[in-house]
Amino acid sequence: MPGDPEGMLIDWQRRVEQQTALTTELSQRMEQNRATVESRGGEAVVTVDSSGGMAELRLDERAMRLSADELAAIILDTSRRAQAKMAQQMVDVVSSLYGASSETASFIGNAYTKQFPEPPEDEERDHR
Numbered sequence: 001m002p003g004d005p006e007g008m009l010i011d012w013q014r015r016v017e018q019q020t021a022l023t024t025e026l027s028q029r030m031e032q033n034r035a036t037v038e039s040r041g042g043e044a045v046v047t048v049d050s051s052g053g054m055a056e057l058r059l060d061e062r063a064m065r066l067s068a069d070e071l072a073a074i075i076l077d078t079s080r081r082a083q084a085k086m087a088q089q090m091v092d093v094v095s096s097l098y099g100a101s102s103e104t105a106s107f108i109g110n111a112y113t114k115q116f117p118e119p120p121e122d123e124e125r126d127h128r
Contacts, residue, residue, distance in 0.1 A: 044112065
């Protein structure tokens with residue numbers, strides 16, 4: 001004979017409420033996630049938001065001594081490193097809420113790290 005239907009319904013409702021709260025928390029934390037990285041030579045500081053888009057760019061006076069191409073390369077590399085950092089932070093957020101071995105953490109983590117991989121170390125040219 002099946003268990004108490006009312007008890008099963010109450011248990012189901014409790015699990016739905018927990019999952020809703022967890023999903024809301026995840027959404028808020030993901031939306032607030034930002035990552036900031038300084039270029040290797042200190043010429044630029046780039047902040048990206050949770051979508052990987054540039055949210056802030058600060059240039060040091062050293063940046064003004066570079067050619068446009070050199071500065072562009074530094075900004076692009078720094079932005080890519082900030083995106084990779086943000087992706088790792090996303091993995092950490094999801095893992096902290098759902099557990100590192102959960103399917104949710106694996107799915108979201110893989111999506112972010114695939115979209116924003118760690119750039120090669122030698123991508124930023126040393127122009128100093």
